[in-house]
Amino acid sequence: LVKREVTRVLTPGTVVEDSTLSAKTSNYLAAVCWHGGSKTGAAAWIDFSTGQWTGVQSKHQVQLWQWLIKIQPQEVLMPEGTELPEQAQVLRDKIQFCPYNGYFEPGRARERLLQAQDVASLTPLDLEDKPALVQACGALLAYLHTTQRCEDLSHLGQFQPIQPNRFLQLDEVTERNLELFQRLDGGKGPGTLWHALDRTLTPMGGRLLQQRLRQPWRDLRTITAHQGVVALLVDDDGLRQSLRERLDAVYDLERLTTRIFLGRCTPKDFIALRNSLKALPALQSLLEEDRQWPELLGQEKRAWDNLDDVRELLERSLVDAPPLVITEGGLFRHGFDPELDELLDLSEDGEGRLQELLHKEQQASSLPKLKLGYNRVFGYYFELSKAHKGPVPDHFIRRQTLVNAERYITEELKTIEDKVFSAAEKRKGLEYNLFQNLREQVAAHRERVMAVAGILARLDYWQGLAHAARQWEWSQPELHSGLDLRIIGGRHPAVEATQGRTDYIPNDVRIEGDDRVLLITGPNMAGKSTVLRQTAIICILAQIGSFVPAREGWIGLCDRIFTRVGASDNLAQGQSTFMVEMTETARILRQASRNSLVILDEIGRGTSTFDGLALAWAVVEDLVQRGHGGVRTLFATHYHELTDLEGQLPGVRNYNIAVKEWRGDIVFLRRLVPGPADRSYGIEVSQLAGVPQGVVKRAKAILAQLEEKSRGLRHTPEK
């Protein structure tokens, strides 16, 4: 009965169904091309489930792949015959090679893009000078055409190229090292910044927060404006709570709308849409309150649309709890469609007539115990218990004999039954058609719904940041465009969330005036890494407009944040731990600017003692000289030899994490204080870790002898 044809090819990058998507994560299909000759290339990516897309053109192939690794696309299209560069190996499983001509050919790509965006030239898309990016976009569109079998891609939003200079750049290494979204062990959840930060209530708000955390702002005015809204919502608990209650009722409007537009929706989607729309008037009334709103909120208020017509249509048409499928009827309310009402009456009338018939037969044949029954195999039947021994009327046809009863049908019974079934069958068909109509009507309002979804995403973004700030008692940082960085009572949000507030010692970090490079020494376990990472995280939070986990923050905006922490090797790619470490260090030394923030943890650890010390030394010297007076750097090290640099090199300051020895035990104070550390306490830590007593004792003896012999080694190399 149903005509079957291929209506689309399911691919991981083009899914739109909720069941296979993570609500707060965008699901990207990406395309990338690179021209070795002109050293130009581009990457573009689209979340087909929301219609949002963007991309970047670059002269550095490695940058393109850094972007792709950051966004974690489900599929990456590449022209056939091109090679996957080394640094892209982690995405190897996601690559789809496509014919150059069909997908990346410039002329066709341009045409496809103009058609899909319904524009006459590339200028409004800011793409006229980005031919490679046009190619990448073209490949995306070609792939969507092919797999989705739909020529109409008008639900896609406007393509907007990324402008890297407008954002704080966090490369994928930094994102991983700081455990923004995933722990270093690859897991999600507790231990990540995301877990502590995300208090959004809608999928749209969650995706916006995720996008912003990947690309914090760099413009002081923008950040301050958003921070202002967050501050308002931090202060006004009542307003925030009202907002939260209402947002909590909102489903994923973006993906709902996309599914409805593409015709891949179920009745459940419409109910979700209806329930979401019901929340709008209450949200509007919050914004209508007579008070002085920040400009950003004022904008949302002016753009507000309650979508009353769409909501009314949905309320009028669909029943409260429709079935999951659209082919079985039961979707529409009585009164919505006259023809449907007629069929409903007919089948209900049929039921009445069956009862009448039963009554008639009971009377006529004096069988008051005669019952009417139904099963899926025989349809309707009369049943007579065997207790009744007398004869049945002649027109009864025996259909089935049970242990305790006989079942009969009659001509008349079957005639009525046929009518009932027939009406039921037609009703299904009619409802199916009505549903398609409804879908088209709602789809026509796509743009309005998307606009509202955008407003709700931003409201959710602000309230989420405000809620997190309240929950964790964060404070509003002051931002400025200078270089000073002063964090008083700073905490690491993920560590605090996992370990609890009381176990946690806040720390001050000051990069002020000419002191740009802080050398941090101190024993293991004291918390050096935590201080380093929390400083970077606080800067990131500040630049997304959020409050920060510190008592006080005075933060000079960063253009990039670099981190080289932890150690992970990559055997399969043939890179040793030390090679990875040096590659990351090299990147920092080549790219860091005056406005960057650099976090270096234990440089030189992966090689022999002297090699490592010499390299660490040279790196510090280099950072102090860069960017007219040094790049802001936190440099944690076990090479106590480096602490001699304070005083010799301008701009270097020693800090250490305080430790007390008390009756032979060490007590970690976990507090950053000026000055160099005296020892590392490595052997004491190994004892805490459970290394057998004999081994610990022997190690202490060896250490004593080593130290004895090393006197005189600690002098600064001459310049």
Added chain:
Amino acid sequence: LVKREVTRVLTPGTVVEDSTLSAKTSNYLAAVCWHGGSKTGAAAWIDFSTGQWTGVQSKHQVQLWQWLIKIQPQEVLMPEGTELPEQAQVLRDKIQFCPYNGYFEPGRARERLLQAQDVASLTPLDLEDKPALVQACGALLAYLHTTQRCEDLSHLGQFQPIQPNRFLQLDEVTERNLELFQRLDGGKGPGTLWHALDRTLTPMGGRLLQQRLRQPWRDLRTITAHQGVVALLVDDDGLRQSLRERLDAVYDLERLTTRIFLGRCTPKDFIALRNSLKALPALQSLLEEDRQWPELLGQEKRAWDNLDDVRELLERSLVDAPPLVITEGGLFRHGFDPELDELLDLSEDGEGRLQELLHKEQQASSLPKLKLGYNRVFGYYFELSKAHKGPVPDHFIRRQTLVNAERYITEELKTIEDKVFSAAEKRKGLEYNLFQNLREQVAAHRERVMAVAGILARLDYWQGLAHAARQWEWSQPELHSGLDLRIIGGRHPAVEATQGRTDYIPNDVRIEGDDRVLLITGPNMAGKSTVLRQTAIICILAQIGSFVPAREGWIGLCDRIFTRVGASDNLAQGQSTFMVEMTETARILRQASRNSLVILDEIGRGTSTFDGLALAWAVVEDLVQRGHGGVRTLFATHYHELTDLEGQLPGVRNYNIAVKEWRGDIVFLRRLVPGPADRSYGIEVSQLAGVPQGVVKRAKAILAQLEEKSRGLRHTPEK
């Protein structure tokens, strides 16, 4: 029409549907309990989709969690009010707290277990002396009862407790460090041993391989027997290929059978079962070949069951391509059920009568252009194009007017239509019932199907190992119960698979006679870590009966393999890199026995120079003295000072990875040779990594001065 009730609660640990399961990965629901007082506890886990379950009782809580972390359960049941220990934090998201009384209470747990396994006492389950394990099993059963709403759990296999002593123990740290299933970055696929090793073709075979790789054998006879089968299949390409072709047609018999038993199957499952069973006779005929089979294959041959009756039933009943749902009919073949045939005839006859009626009306009214049509809303109708301008018969009732045509119905048309619809409706009901019957019939053969699934899994296991051995040109190792370990021309299978054979230099590793501790020095990037890991991997492969990536292997069986490699910290749990390193080292020093293999990479790296050196030194001394003559150890280090130990400590041998300096460049020969390394070449590597020239030059100068001053430091500490 359909009665709705809660039939089960969907939980991640009890899924049986393929769409949400990974084919070759078991999906575990686990339960764990721990009695602090008696220091006893147990963990049990079940793959509900296959009915396989097992568990372990232990006096060490940490061991229980090591098991759970290894098997990666989807859900872990714990008694309410108990605390999650530190090392179990990674499973935090998976924990379900359950009431002690309802789930873990010993008496009820025992009863539940006896009932589910249909036994009178715990003895046949080998559980009479494992009360904690009985509790854990009871909790699993209680949870299944509650969530699955099914009292009948007789499809579960027999519970078999794990006997750790029968297997090579690989703790979860080692499994991760060696990248058996996941890369260190958390990713799967290329770079893992699994990716290079798994050549199984059925889900059952894949799961068996995964289970074996987590628990290789320790018994020489068992291993040799399996190795013999693998060797036969390596040699006989024809046999292996035939086996592969036939196995390739087999679906997931275990999960199919479980779904069928639980009544959660679709027609697709039966078709998959039917197709799988079709492959059996051809597989049997392979085993029937007249040749000398190894005993293990002889066993399978004797236990063979072609399941002809089940296959015939499925062939006779279901059509070739049934629809996805069971409520819409179209499932069964003509001739399978007389009553169904009747209904089919009726609805087909109805179609014939419609055509007759059309013909009659065409004749009677002289309207040869009259057509019969159908749509879902109106059902059947007569259509007359507007080209015909004459009158229509009186008994025609106008139903719809189109641009080019009019549509009519008649009383007679509707009567026939009613009959057709009615027959179609009943047919759906009948087929639904027939399908339930068929399901029950097939479910009754569950045990036989599971037995065949087991045989196929083992065949697939053997051929998979043989196929991998052929593909990668592995060789058959010789195993023995002594301590000597000699690997000639060994390679790292995952690195080779990623980088290709030609780029890869094989290496020899010899732990022979009294030389038990190999100290490996050499520059960064030279491949120390690779040699270390490949040695452990080769031992593991040998102990699952596989060939190994080496020209020659003479392998003394291991009881445990320990690794301490790489570095990963765990900030959120408050453990520094160094603390993690020392905790793992402590575990090794406390647990390694004479028959263990220990892999230590760069111990002491996370603390200050002298602390680290002293600790590494003491660790080597300890390992050399353990287990009556030292524990077999590969110890890679950058502390060249340690190489002085050769000659001073019996059992220590120096090796290094050779490097040549050639015209100022360094050439990595990647070959392990006896003797200590002279330098680390860290600065040269940093140059390769892209560190700016100025920094490199300065580092060299600093290094020269450091070395100058350090003369005389290198003396062995006195004992």
